[in-house]
Amino acid sequence: MSQVSPSRFIRVHQRVQQLQEVMLLLKGWQQPADAVLAQWMKNQSALGGRDRAELSDAVFALLRHWRLFEQLTHSAGEQQPRQMALLALAELHGIEAVSQELEAEDQAWLKQTLAVDTANLPFAQRFSLPDWLAEELQKQAEPEALAAALNVEAGVDIRVNPMRADRKKMLATLQAGERAAFNPEAMRYSPWGIRLEGRPTLRHWPEFEKGELEVQDEGSQILAALVAPRRNELIIDFCAGAGGKSLLLGALMRGTGKLYAMDVSAARLERAKPRFARCGLDNVNSMAIAENDDKRLQRFYGKAQRVLVDAPCSGLGTLRRNPDLKWRLRAEEISQYVELQQVILQRAAKCVAPGGRLVYATCSVLPEENEQQIQTFLQACPDFQVVPVNEVLKARIPDLLMQGDYLSLRPDLHGTDGFFAAVLVRTAVTS
Incomplete structure (x- = not known):
C-alpha cells in the first residue's frame, strides 16, 4: 500500500464507492444523468460543495468513455464497476494522483490498463459510442476527429446583452478581477460571445443579475x-x-x-x-x-x-x-x-x-x-x-x-x- 495521508486515502476510496452507486442508478438509461445525480445527492447530506462538483465531473468522465472503460475492464467480473470508476477518476485527475493512493496490485493494474494502445479497437469502442451512432458518424468527413471532439468537455459559453453591455468592456471587467481565473476570452466567431473555463457560478455574478450576461452556446x-x-x-x-x-x-x-x-x-x-x-x-x-x-x-x-x-x-x-x-x-x-x-x-x-x-x-x-x-x-x-x-x-x-x-x-x-x-x-x- 502506498504511504498516503489517511484522510486522502479515505476520500479517494469513498469516491470510487460513490461512483459505483451512481452507476447502478444510471444503468438502463431511463433518465438524464444530471437528474439521476441530483436525486442521488439529495440523500447525501454529508457531501460538501467541492465533493459534489468532483463527483459530478467524475460521473460525466465515466459517461463519455463508458464503452471504452467497459472494454478495458471486460475480464474484471464483479470488480468491473470498481475498475471503471478508477479509470474515470484517472481520466479526471491523472494517473499519478489516483494510483499513489491505491494498493500495489491496483497501481500496477491501472498503469498497465492506461498504457493499452486503443488505436486498434473498433471505432465504436475507441470513441465510446453505441454501434448505430458509430456507423452514422463514420459517414461524416473526418469521423475520428469529430468523434474525439464530441468526447471532450465543453467550456462555458456566455454572451453580452447588446442592449445593456459592450463585449470589449465586459471582457476587460472580467479579466481584471478574481474572475480572470476562468480565463474569459472573446469567442472566435460570435460578436457577442465570451468563453470561460471551469465552473463559474454565473447566477451570482452581478452582471448576470442585471441582465448584462446570459449563458448561450x-x-x-x-x-x-x-x-x-x-x-x-x-x-x-x-x-x-x-x-x-x-x-x-x-x-x-x-x-x-x-x-x-x-x-x-x-x-x-x-x-x-x-x-x-x-x-x-x-x-x-x-x-x-x-x-x-x-x-x-x-x-x-x-x-x-x-x-x-x-x-x-x-x-x-x-x-x-x-x-x-x-x-x-x-x-x-x-x-x-x-x-x-x-x-x-x-x-x-x-x-x-x-x-x-x-x-x-x-x-x-x-x-x-x-x-x-x-x-x-x-x-x-x-x-x-x-x-x-x-x-x-x-x-x-x-x-x-x-x-x-x-x-x-x-x-x-x-x-x-x-x-x-x-x-x-x-x-x-x-x-
Missing part, C-alpha cells in the same frame, strides 16, 4: 446572426423553449417591433418570462401553441419578416455537454424526430411573409435531420429558396466561411457544439 448565438432581425419587424421564434434565442433576437431588435416566442410547452415559456424581464425586453410575446393544428397561427400566415425554427432534434451535436444522451437515445427515435421536424417546418413556413426569411436549425450532426430535411421541405414548398449561408454571415461574422450553402458547425473544426442551419427566403405565396 456560440452556435446558438450565430443563429441570431442568420435571422438578422431588424427594428420594428414581426419575428417569430417558433420553438422558443426557455427563451435563450428569443433573448438575443429581442435585444438585436432593440426592444422594438414584435417578437413572438412560441412553444408547445407553456411551462418552458413561463420559465422564460423572468429572463425577458431581467434583460429589459418588453417586445416579447409568449405564446403556447398546440402540438397539432392551432387556428390562432392563421393570423400570422404570410406576415412575419423572419421565422426561426430551432427544431426538436436528437441533440447529438451536444454530446460534449450531454454525454449520457448517446446511451439514452435509440436509433429508431431519429425517424420520429425527422417526421416531427417536417411537420413543424411546414407549419412555421406558412407564417413567413413574401420576401421573408425562414431559418431552420438543429443541434444535430445527422444529415437526416439537416440537409436531407431541407431537401424534403423544398420539394413540398417550392415557393422557398435556399440563401447561401456565407452571403448572410458576411454582414456580422465574415471570418466564418462554410464550404456549402448551409451552416455546419463541428466541435473539432469550430470549437462549438455540432450545429446545422439553413437560411431560406420565400419568393411567393402559393395558393
Whole structure:
C-alpha cells in the first residue's frame, strides 16, 4: 500500500464507492444523468460543495468513455464497476494522483490498463459510442476527429446583452478581477460571445443579475446572426423553449417591433418570462401553441419578416455537454424526430411573409435531420429558396466561411457544439 495521508486515502476510496452507486442508478438509461445525480445527492447530506462538483465531473468522465472503460475492464467480473470508476477518476485527475493512493496490485493494474494502445479497437469502442451512432458518424468527413471532439468537455459559453453591455468592456471587467481565473476570452466567431473555463457560478455574478450576461452556446448565438432581425419587424421564434434565442433576437431588435416566442410547452415559456424581464425586453410575446393544428397561427400566415425554427432534434451535436444522451437515445427515435421536424417546418413556413426569411436549425450532426430535411421541405414548398449561408454571415461574422450553402458547425473544426442551419427566403405565396 502506498504511504498516503489517511484522510486522502479515505476520500479517494469513498469516491470510487460513490461512483459505483451512481452507476447502478444510471444503468438502463431511463433518465438524464444530471437528474439521476441530483436525486442521488439529495440523500447525501454529508457531501460538501467541492465533493459534489468532483463527483459530478467524475460521473460525466465515466459517461463519455463508458464503452471504452467497459472494454478495458471486460475480464474484471464483479470488480468491473470498481475498475471503471478508477479509470474515470484517472481520466479526471491523472494517473499519478489516483494510483499513489491505491494498493500495489491496483497501481500496477491501472498503469498497465492506461498504457493499452486503443488505436486498434473498433471505432465504436475507441470513441465510446453505441454501434448505430458509430456507423452514422463514420459517414461524416473526418469521423475520428469529430468523434474525439464530441468526447471532450465543453467550456462555458456566455454572451453580452447588446442592449445593456459592450463585449470589449465586459471582457476587460472580467479579466481584471478574481474572475480572470476562468480565463474569459472573446469567442472566435460570435460578436457577442465570451468563453470561460471551469465552473463559474454565473447566477451570482452581478452582471448576470442585471441582465448584462446570459449563458448561450456560440452556435446558438450565430443563429441570431442568420435571422438578422431588424427594428420594428414581426419575428417569430417558433420553438422558443426557455427563451435563450428569443433573448438575443429581442435585444438585436432593440426592444422594438414584435417578437413572438412560441412553444408547445407553456411551462418552458413561463420559465422564460423572468429572463425577458431581467434583460429589459418588453417586445416579447409568449405564446403556447398546440402540438397539432392551432387556428390562432392563421393570423400570422404570410406576415412575419423572419421565422426561426430551432427544431426538436436528437441533440447529438451536444454530446460534449450531454454525454449520457448517446446511451439514452435509440436509433429508431431519429425517424420520429425527422417526421416531427417536417411537420413543424411546414407549419412555421406558412407564417413567413413574401420576401421573408425562414431559418431552420438543429443541434444535430445527422444529415437526416439537416440537409436531407431541407431537401424534403423544398420539394413540398417550392415557393422557398435556399440563401447561401456565407452571403448572410458576411454582414456580422465574415471570418466564418462554410464550404456549402448551409451552416455546419463541428466541435473539432469550430470549437462549438455540432450545429446545422439553413437560411431560406420565400419568393411567393402559393395558393
